[in-house]
Amino acid sequence: MKRVKRSDTKPEVTLRKALHRLGFRYVIGDKRLPGTPDLVLPKHKAVVFVHGCFWHGHECRQGRTPSSNVNYWAPKIAANRARDARKVKALLHLGWRVFTVWECELKQAVALDTAKQLASQINNQSNGPSTRCRDAQHS
């Protein structure tokens, strides 16, 4: 297991702990892979990104671009999203399964459910790339 020191965001730590409790073992921030995924599960050929809703433009309440300074934020967030898409593509190309978990899915009340869902998706080898969110649609 190679550990790379990097900034640990709180939602990411939450997910890590939950997955660990569910029996998963992972590598954190493997720089050898495109986009340095937050978690890599080599045994499952899966990678997980934990995305902040704001910076990655999630369609939830937290992810909404502020109505002031739209011209400032919108291009930044669009660029992040484009970069995310490129990372996913590169990883898929290398045969990895890519999962994205959003910050809003890792709030205390729902974090364990999110982790369990993710765990079952990771265990399901036939599962393709996944982008999921619990309360994304209705905000």
Ligand SMILES: [Zn+2]
């Ligand atoms: Zn969100």
